[in-house]
Amino acid sequence: MKKHSVLKKVYMAVIILFLYAPILTLMVLSFNEGRTMGKWTGFSLHWYEDMFADEDIMDALKNTVIIALVSAVVSTVIGTLFCLALPRLNSKMRSVFLALNNIPLLNADIVTGLSLMLMFVAFGITLSMGTVILAHITFCIPYVVLSVRPKVRQLGMTHYEAALDLGATPWVAFFKVVLPELRSGIFSGFLMAFTMSVDDFIVTHFTRGAGINTLSTMIYGQVRIGIRPTVYALSTIVFVVVFILLIASNVISGKSATVKARRKAES
Amino acid sequence: MNKRSFTAPYIIWIIGGTLIPLAMMFYYGLTDESGTWTLQNILAIFEPGNLRALWKSLLYSAACTVVCLLLSYPIALILRNVKRAKGVIVFIFLLPMWVNFLLRTMAWQVLLEKGGVINGILSWIGLPKARLINTPGAIIMGMVYDFLPFMLLPINNVLSKVPNSLTEAAYDLGASKAQVITKVLLPLSVPGIVSGITMVFVPALTTFVISNMLGGGKILLIGNIIEQEFTVGDNWNLGAGLSIVMMIFILVSMAFIAKFDKKGEGLA
Amino acid sequence: MSSTLVELEHISKSYGSKLIIDDLSLTIHENEFVTLLGPSGCGKTTTLRIIGGFEMPDSGRVLFEGRDITNTPPNHRNLNTVFQKYALFPNMTIAENIAFGLRISKKSKQYIDDKIKYALKLVNMEDFADRSVDSISGGQQQRVAIARAIVNEPKLLLLDEPLGALDLKLRQEMQYELIRLKNELGITFIYVTHDQEEALTMSDTVVVMNQGYIQQMGTPESIYNEPENAFVAAFIGDSNIIPGFMVQDKLVDILGVRFDCVDSGFGTNTPVDVVIRPEDVILGKPGEGRMDGRVTHIIFKGVHYEMEVMAGGFEWLVQSTVGHPVGEEVSISVDPFNIQIMNKPASEDEEAIKLDE
Known part of the structure; x- marks a missing residue:
């Protein structure tokens, strides 16, 4: 028994080390004075200063955030509307739509990106930041549908009908009853869409216009000429921000979960 | 409320963002530059260079999938029995997924490079430098690193839903710990394993980023060939034709998932 | 065995x-x-x-x-x-x-x-x-x-x-x-x-x-x-659990009225809990039983009527095949062997058990 649990802990530790070693290495190197990767030459913050002064990086950061925000908002709206309408469709239509929903999810990013590019070019649409956003919305919608749909199914029509029965207008019933119940699903769909957009490289790579960089494409561009340690500084900041956001959202959702559990226990 | 018209934007997007682009891909793949129908772009897969790239892609992505499965399954089994702070531990395993994919791959470059961290450590303790980067091993390892969570997540989802009473019933009926795994947990986690396999295999098969960054552009996978046709080579018809060939493999794995994961347990 | x-x-x-x-x-x-x-x-x-x-x-x-x-x-x-x-x-x-x-x-x-x-x-x-x-x-x-x-x-x-x-x-x-x-x-x-x-x-x-x-x-x-304590009595079936005290062997004081019973060995003037099953409470005309009371509730349960009778400041649960309308004056009596005497809970733990119910 005891021996097994030690073995398990060692195994978990090795895997966690494997997962975190590269990230931690980047973090440590971002504080390295020199720019050689294999050698520690002293502590310094100058890569951080350089990073904030680097217009390319700041530009890419700004683009990444804009693209992610716009495509997450639009895909959340479209995906949520679709989920709300789904119960009204007959089962044949529904299964067709849900199968279509799986295409961007399961398809290879390279195919998604290339086919979108081919379409843009064929229709004479100049590749720009706009085309990147359109492409991102395409692959974000399925994630929104995936996280909102279970909530809609859980809710059913009874809440909405009960509200109507109690004299609410359809709009009031929707905003006061339906939407609050779907909030957590919509929020996690939004978050998922945002993350997928930030993380994307391949689709962006094929659909972006000249001179437009996101963090991913900027890093990819640097790979050939050699990555500068300013990017390590950037990745450290990204990791820390992501970590804080995730902890915060977990704490929030954890709290609401306990509130919910308590409410259930009381009822 | 709940009007059917709410589906309109979605339908427009599915048509404009998925169906038309895919149709374009097929149109390009099945025509030549002058627009006449041809199969030569598809048959181009049988040219030695392309065939070798496809073979390598299949080999590496299969290796990556197997390694991911072998690494993930024990983790999911261990996680099943974790009682305290399970959420935190799962979170630890998934956190790296939220770090930009390019940054993660780049990190391995930094570690494996000739003048990189691992070689720095090796020479510091007096060992000879090793050639780590630009090898098939480096590429497969990069794939494993990037896609491991895609395997762990669905398996963990399915395994954690197997009620304890089932494993207890198996023990109760005389099964040993190993038999509980092989006779109960493994068969019940097939949907998760299948989604995991698909979710790792497809991106690994089609990647060009990992092979580019950790293979130094010397090892060409099918993804690299396609990307080059579109960016450097400028033969879009050929690139589209090879993409169609690649999609056949994706379709096969999608059919695979549909057969074994009917309830969509792995994806949710 | x-x-x-x-x-x-x-x-x-x-x-x-x-x-x-x-x-x-x-x-x-x-x-x-x-x-x-x-x-x-x-x-x-x-x-x-x-x-x-x-x-x-x-x-x-x-x-x-x-x-x-x-x-x-x-x-x-x-x-x-x-x-x-x-x-x-x-x-x-x-x-x-x-x-x-x-x-x-x-x-x-x-x-x-x-x-x-x-x-x-x-x-x-x-x-x-x-x-x-x-x-x-x-x-x-x-x-x-x-x-x-x-x-x-x-x-x-x-x-x-x-x-x-x-x-x-x-x-x-x-x-x-x-x-x-x-x-x-x-x-x-x-x-x-x-x-x-x-x-x-x-x-x-x-x-x-x-x-x-x-x-x-x-x-x-x-x-x-023969439930041994208030928890068992309350958990198994319905029962009237009434505080009382043992006057002496085979005589118990319930709500100020003395009832014959069959239990002994509790000492004299010892506080006890008395358990009486609702089907063991016998209703009669006023003055004919040990104490008088008034019916406050009645429902028909099929096999029998279930009534609540206010008597001696306690609401008695009574089951009988004969129903008495609400407000009717009745008397209460119980056969000695249907009176079950239990020790008062000795510890706070046992007290807690009772509250739990």
Whole structure:
């Protein structure tokens, strides 16, 4: 028994080390004075200063955030509307739509990106930041549908009908009853869409216009000429921000979960 | 409320963002530059260079999938029995997924490079430098690193839903710990394993980023060939034709998932 | 009584700071039908799981046929369990489920096939061998779970609220089935339930538990007729539990009125709790009984009327085949042997038990 649990802990530790070693290495190197990767030459913050002064990086950061925000908002709206309408469709239509929903999810990013590019070019649409956003919305919608749909199914029509029965207008019933119940699903769909957009490289790579960089494409561009340690500084900041956001959202959702559990226990 | 018209934007997007682009891909793949129908772009897969790239892609992505499965399954089994702070531990395993994919791959470059961290450590303790980067091993390892969570997540989802009473019933009926795994947990986690396999295999098969960054552009996978046709080579018809060939493999794995994961347990 | 099969010796178990079982000792004989009865959280399921090997006690020993099995894993114990939600393997057919244990112990194919047939016949499910688990009803799943356990010929069958998920009619049917099965198979049953009627109907011995203690143990009749404390009295059936004091042997003061009773040995002028079952309260014309009162509620229950009578400042629960309308003046009397005297709770723990209810 005891021996097994030690073995398990060692195994978990090795895997966690494997997962975190590269990230931690980047973090440590971002504080390295020199720019050689294999050698520690002293502590310094100058890569951080350089990073904030680097217009390319700041530009890419700004683009990444804009693209992610716009495509997450639009895909959340479209995906949520679709989920709300789904119960009204007959089962044949529904299964067709849900199968279509799986295409961007399961398809290879390279195919998604290339086919979108081919379409843009064929229709004479100049590749720009706009085309990147359109492409991102395409692959974000399925994630929104995936996280909102279970909530809609859980809710059913009874809440909405009960509200109507109690004299609410359809709009009031929707905003006061339906939407609050779907909030957590919509929020996690939004978050998922945002993350997928930030993380994307391949689709962006094929659909972006000249001179437009996101963090991913900027890093990819640097790979050939050699990555500068300013990017390590950037990745450290990204990791820390992501970590804080995730902890915060977990704490929030954890709290609401306990509130919910308590409410259930009381009822 | 709940009007059917709410589906309109979605339908427009599915048509404009998925169906038309895919149709374009097929149109390009099945025509030549002058627009006449041809199969030569598809048959181009049988040219030695392309065939070798496809073979390598299949080999590496299969290796990556197997390694991911072998690494993930024990983790999911261990996680099943974790009682305290399970959420935190799962979170630890998934956190790296939220770090930009390019940054993660780049990190391995930094570690494996000739003048990189691992070689720095090796020479510091007096060992000879090793050639780590630009090898098939480096590429497969990069794939494993990037896609491991895609395997762990669905398996963990399915395994954690197997009620304890089932494993207890198996023990109760005389099964040993190993038999509980092989006779109960493994068969019940097939949907998760299948989604995991698909979710790792497809991106690994089609990647060009990992092979580019950790293979130094010397090892060409099918993804690299396609990307080059579109960016450097400028033969879009050929690139589209090879993409169609690649999609056949994706379709096969999608059919695979549909057969074994009917309830969509792995994806949710 | 036949020979001892299972002994629990001073078992204690807690989860974190919550004490679930406190120094529990229990002896179970061969071929006995023992029911652990109590409200949820009383420790009955944990006790069963300790016998099954799914939980380790913090202290104490479990003996099986005289052998210490406290540290024996469940797969090496000669007993089988029927789980609360059946726990059938969804990836196997009914027949494969039943064959599971036999295949593990490497029985011959012929033997396994015979056993499957025999077990399915025993639970009246002959035609279901090749069906899948999710194609049959809850009651049928229950039968399969029982068949799966008994084909291994265990000495002891543990049943954890096996009928809890079934509707009333099916539950009653299954109660008779279980009794029949036990008699046919001649093995020992330990049965966990929170349903007092189920416990009284089926068991040879009922063990009433609360807060990790055994409150009372005995035949269904003795548990019902002679509850030893207020918890048992309140938990088993309806009863009037009235504070009073023993004036002397065989004489008790209830609400200022003296009643003859049959209990002795409580000393003189000792505060006690008095238990009187509602069906034992006799209503008569005013002045004819021990005390007078007025009917405040009445409902018709089918077999009898249930009334509440305000008398001596206490609301008496009364069951009678003769109804009296609300407001009618009545008298109350009780036969001496229907008055059950209990000690007042000695500790705060026991007091807490009462509040819990």
